[in-house]
Amino acid sequence: MKYHLITMGCPKNKVDSDGIEMLLQEGNYRATDSARDADILIVNTCGFLEAAKEESIDVLNELGRHKRRHQVLIAAGCLAQRNGQEVIDRVPKVDGLLGTRRWMEVLELVNQVRGGKSKRKLAQYQMLGDHALSVPALLDDPSAEYTLAVPRPPILGGSAYLKISDGCNAPCAFCTIPSFKGKLRSRPLEAIVDEANALVMAGAKELVIVAQDTTDYGRDRGEPNSLPQLLTALSRRTPDDLRWLRLMYAYPGHVSDELIEVMAREPKIVPYLDMPLQHGDARTLRRMRRPARLEMVYDHMSKLRAAMPNIALRTTFIVGYPGETEEEFQGLLDFVQAIEFDKVGAFKFSAEPGTPAAELPDPVDEEVQEERYARLMELQQPISLRKNQAQVGRQLEILIEGEGEIEGSGAPLLLGRSYRDAPEVDGLVLVPGISGVPAGSMLEVFINGAMEYDLVGEPLIVETFSSNKSNIALS
Ligand code: SF4
Structure with missing residues (x-):
């Protein structure tokens, strides 16, 4: 029996896909690159932005169009979790939904569907585990699903993602993630260290630490700011074959002096930090319900650079947020110019249904969004080039x-x-x-x-x- 799995969206989804693959392989399914040859078709969807949602629906329908009678089509991941009914309505060939917190039940779902129950009873084939619904077992022990040490093969030439928590406590007005992922749930430190060791044994030289907010690790376990301890454990309790530990998705309000000290002290932690800041003007940040004290960000940046002079700093911004005036956008440009990040990513604002940001007045025209996006990237390009030129000779x-x-x-x-x-x-x-x-x-x-x-x-x-x-x- 064979499966064909397509992963959409972010690296966090890739981590869940790796877990799904491992379970399918334990269930004697083999991977195939050919959808036609597969018995099970799975799309691990992304529902973060409207465009990503449409892309996931398109991929599901494309597989559905060529689906043969014996094949099973499953929508997994964020979109299945968040808009399950819409997936059922818009993808007539889908056979089952697998949510973000119950991916480990993929074999049960496959068996249910293959059991031949009528398509009309599709609702029975949903394993969504929405935090708002009553779901047995897993919710009795909120950490149960995270205690697995998953020996996954590393991806992309010696690099693997290591997910340390799921869900998010932040109130960002534009973000849908907390609505379907729920509040922060951190994995136990020992389980993460075990998984890190399994990945290194499988050949990983780099572990990329991901979560919705890596810097809030441990708060739900009554141990806020315990990322430094986790990083120390990962650095010291893994073999030397592990060369790089890389930290992604830091939240500005949760970056501590202790974290910076550990990053500078432990040789396996690379001097690199991805801290999505979303904007650089306090007024826009307040409407985004994000930390708006820019002095705090400047302070983090100067401490990070003082502790690690060769650090590479990455961030992402949203342009064209509702009510963003030309003056606020200029505030963002000034901020980018002043900090001189090594790498900048940018998105045009997309109103996600159900979020407070979608209700805000004064939307920014698409043309203006485009123009601001282009101006931001134009400003950053020479900065990135200069930063790269500074590496010549190293x-x-x-x-x-x-x-x-x-x-x-x-x-x-x-x-x-x-x-x-x-x-x-x-x-x-x-x-x-x-x-x-x-x-x-x-x-x-x-x-x-x-x-x-x-x-x-x-x-x-x-x-x-x-x-x-x-x-x-x-x-
Ligand atoms: S910190 Fe990130 S995941 Fe959490 S609500 Fe804000 S944007 Fe969403």
């Missing part, structure tokens, strides 16, 4: 992700990432003229070129290795 260790070709000449091109780049969202280090280095290897390179997003490097020749092209040192 010797950096990179994690190899794969190989490509130089356009035109067809010459080989090795693709890797340094500590300054998170997988899937940041840039790469390109090493021309080299091939045959396995994905997941670490390689020392000398940086000799810089672009806005990517760096260019050449391997440091340390000792003779048999490779296609050159003598390079691998680890």
